[in-house]
Amino acid sequence: MQLLSAPLPGETIYSWCAxxxxxxxxxxxxxxxxHLLxxxxxxxxxDLPASLGRLPILDRGDESSIINLLRKHTIGAFYWPFLGVPQRHKVIAAISDESDIHWRRTLCASSRSRPTDHPLRWCAQCAFDDxxxxxxxxxxxxxxxxxxYACVTHQTRLHIARSTPKSWQLPPQNGTIDQRPPDATATAxxxxxxxxxxxxxxxxxVSGLRHAALMQLRDMGVIVSLHSVQHDRVFRWFAQTSASAWCQEHAHGLNHLADGHWIPALLWRRRMSHPVLWAVLWLALEWSSPIDACVAFRDAANGQVQLPGGQLSLLAFDEQVMVNAPPNVRGAFMVSQSYGEVMARLQVSRGDVVRWLESDPSLRQEWxxxxxxxxxxxxxSILRAxxxxxxxxxxxxxxxKCDxxxxxxxxxxxxxxxxMLQSIPARLAVQPTLFD
Ligand SMILES: [Zn+2]
Structure with missing residues (x-):
């Protein structure tokens, strides 16, 4: 077999082999x-060939060649940034000397019981253009x-292959271009x-993501304290987000995330930290624009937490910055005359109202x-009437009468x-003046 050329920029290994x-x-x-693998x-x-190390275009002895291939030509690109140094060494060593056949599970943080789905996807317009x-x-x-599950270039939904390919295939180049696929949703x-x-x-x-997500949830009024949480409210909130709807939308293997039951473990118990979960959680947080969301993710991933007055390094992140209630919460207090009104406006419990007031002394005083x-x-007005x-x-x-x-x-x-009483005699009726 004659090898033709290197993969195109952004082309998968499967595509190149096909x-x-x-x-x-x-x-x-x-x-x-x-022959190829x-x-x-x-x-x-x-998605990720187990015997990637045998690919003829790969220099197995060159670490950077392996990393480059993983990050430029496989879905490993998405998972690699989340890996710690020991896992990176493990993955590289396994590809290099084929010592461990489970390196793909290490890279993709997937378990045998719940493997991550990577169905083949393509955009007909991109295929046409390519x-x-x-x-x-x-x-x-x-x-x-x-x-x-969407083409950013053409703003449409991607086509999804129904089954795992049994042979080498390339995306269909014709036929489907006449029918524009449905527009992708903003969340997609x-x-x-x-x-x-x-x-x-x-x-x-990941700790940067955790802090930034907690801050954002707090600003949105979903949580009150960084350290305790009412799971039910988080579940209720997530279930009505467009991110939850998106998880259910195309039955693309993310349905089980739609109820948000994984969020407490991700944020508070710190047991889970799957890359896909972080991405889905990020979709649900309210951002002013997609660019804003991506910039905030990048900053958080770099250990920077965004605050209204600028940025703060995680090193300086402590409870001090959490004292002031977010603007929407303060605003709700300032137009409410009772706990009940605040509860209704923010859709929170009485306990939350109490906690907001306890955590922000200036809010408490002003209110x-x-x-x-x-x-x-x-x-x-009662007395006057x-x-x-x-x-x-x-x-x-x-x-x-007006006790x-x-x-x-x-x-x-x-x-x-x-x-007011000055104008009312203790006993004698005299024309009141102040009450007029
Ligand atoms: Zn496209």
Whole structure:
């Protein structure tokens, strides 16, 4: 077999092998597989060939060659930035000397019980364009990433292969171009952009993601404290996000994430840290734009937490920055006259209202002042109405009729009450003046 050329930029290894196979059309798929990857069923591993180390274009002794191949031509691009140094060494060693056949599980953080799905995906318009510009359609790495189900270039949904290929295939180049696939949703496009941003990162600090996600959830009013959480509320919140709908949308193997039950373990118990989970959580956080979401992810992955007043390094991240309630929470307090109103506006429990007030002394003081002013106006108006309804009223009768308002005023605004009572005689009816 004659090797034609290196893979195109952004082309998958499976795609490159399929091209080699097509150029030698007189041999079987199994023979091509054996020749290119040392295994007769290698074409079934379209996402990540287990015997990648045998690829003729790879220099097995060169670490950077292996990393480059993984990051530029396989879905490993998405997972690599999340790997720690020991796992990276393990993966490279396993590819290099074929010592460990499970390196793909290490790289993709997948378990035997719950493997991550990587169905073959393609964009018909991209295939059409590639055929004209590159001379052939090919499988794009960007389209095979685990959370990519939309073409960012053409803003459409990707086609998804129904089954694992049994031979070497290239994306269909014709026929489907006449029918434009459905437009991708905003969430699907964000998921695609974000997956590309993840690939561009050299290293991801998961604790940075955790801090930034918690801050964002707090600003959104979903959680109150960084350290405790009501799971039910997180589940309720996530279930109504577009990210949850997207998980269910195309039955692409992410359905089990739609209920959000994995979030507490990711954020608080720190047991789980699967790359796909971080991407899905990020989709659900409210960002002003896709660019904003990707920039925030990059900053968080680099250990930087974004704050309204600028950026803060994780090193300086402590509870001090958590003291002030976010603007939307403060705003809700400032237009509410009771716990019930705040609870309704923010869709939170009474306990949350109490915690907000406890964690932000200035909010507590301002709201108390606001409530006092509101209550005083209310009491004054009750007293005024009583006097206007009976201009011969005496102080004693007024106190009896408006007991609660009278007592409140006596306790909280005695001077004002005194001034109001000045115009009412203790016993004799004299025309009231202040109440007019
Ligand atoms: Zn496209």
């Amino acid at each position: 091209t080699q196979h097509a150029s030698n059309s007189n041999i079987s798929a199994a023979r091509s597989a054996a 040392g295994g007769s069923h290698a074409m079934r591993q379209h 055929a004209h510009t590159e001379g052939r359609a090919y499988w794009h790495v960007a389209h095979q990433l685990p959370t990519c 496009l964000l998921a695609a952009s974000l997956s590309q941003s993840i690939c561009d990162l050299d290293n991801i600090d 108390r002042q606001l409530l006092r002013e509101g209550k005083q106006l209310e009491c004054e 009583a006097v206007l309804s009976d201009i011969h009223i005496t102080r004693a009768v007024l106190q009896h 609660a308002a009278y007592r409140w005023m006596r306790e909280h605004a005695p001077h004002k009450l005194y001034a």
